Amino acid sequence: MINREKIEAATTLMLEGMGEDCNREGLVETPKRIAKMYEELFSGMDKTPEKYLSKTFKSEGTEMVVEKDIVFYSMCEHHFMPFYGKVHIAYIPDGKVVGLSKLARTVEVFARRPQIQEQMTGQIADALMEYLAPKGAVVMITAEHLCMTMRGVKKPGSQTVTIARRGEFVQDNQQLEMFFTMVKS
Numbered sequence: 649m650i651n652r653e654k655i656e657a658a659t660t661l662m663l664e665g666m667g668e669d670c671n672r673e674g675l676v677e678t679p680k681r682i683a684k685m686y687e688e689l690f691s692g693m694d695k696t697p698e699k700y701l702s703k704t705f706k707s708e709g710t711e712m713v714v715e716k717d718i719v720f721y722s723m724c725e726h727h728f729m730p731f732y733g734k735v736h737i738a739y740i741p742d743g744k745v746v747g748l749s750k751l752a753r754t755v756e757v758f759a760r761r762p763q764i765q766e767q768m769t770g771q772i773a774d775a776l777m778e779y780l781a782p783k784g785a786v787v788m789i790t791a792e793h794l795c796m797t798m799r800g801v802k803k804p805g806s807q808t809v810t811i812a813r814r815g816e817f818v819q820d821n822q823q824l825e826m827f828f829t830m831v832k833s
């Protein structure tokens with residue numbers, strides 16, 4: 649649970665550290681705004697995917713479900729700068745499927761935390777395996793990290809691509825190729 653008072657106090661201290669006048673009009677409410685915003689940006693910290701992935705529906709005969717281009721915004725835990733992009737998810741159902749919106753909600757659970765991209769990719773794949781028990785799952789994320797583009801090495805346009813395969817996707821290159829084709833289409 650986010651402690652708004654602590655975030656407000658820390659923001660005031662940071663502004664003072666920057667040499668700002670915390671009492672000037674534009675900044676008076678900034679600590680409060682940032683605390684409120686952090687509550688939203690890190691709302692995944694007190695959520696688990698169980699809530700979204702434990703309700704399933706019986707379904708036979710589908711080879712693969714792909715939910716692609718799920719836009720996300722997360723915060724890099726190293727610099728506290730945004731990274732954002734798209735998540736592509738596929739799974740091979742084993743007799744049950746999940747509501748489509750729940751895949752995007754699962755992305756939100758893990759994106760709305762201090763994160764690194766690799767961990768987020770694996771967490772989504774592991775959650776699918778745990779709650780949906782499919783024959784296989786794969787998660788691919790493409791993202792831009794502002795800590796790479798706006799500061800530091802400053803490489804605008806650079807994209808980080810991560811992938812996590814589980815179950816049949818580990819051995820079966822044909823399934824993986826099908827996933828890549830569907831993501832590209």
Ligand SMILES: Nc1nc2c(ncn2[C@@H]2O[C@H](COP(=O)(O)OP(=O)(O)OP(=O)(O)O)[C@@H](O)[C@H]2O)c(=O)[nH]1
Pocket residue numbers: 724725726763764765766793795796800801
């Ligand atoms: N693996 C991984 N690294 C990340 C992610 N987000 C940011 N980073 C990296 O975290 C690293 C932190 O490196 P440090 O050397 O501790 O920090 P720094 O001196 O600010 O590094 P620079 O960004 O190179 O200026 C940087 O290389 C970032 O590019 C992520 O999602 N995954």
Ligand SMILES: [Zn+2]
Pocket residue numbers: 724725726727728729793795796
């Ligand atoms: Zn960073």
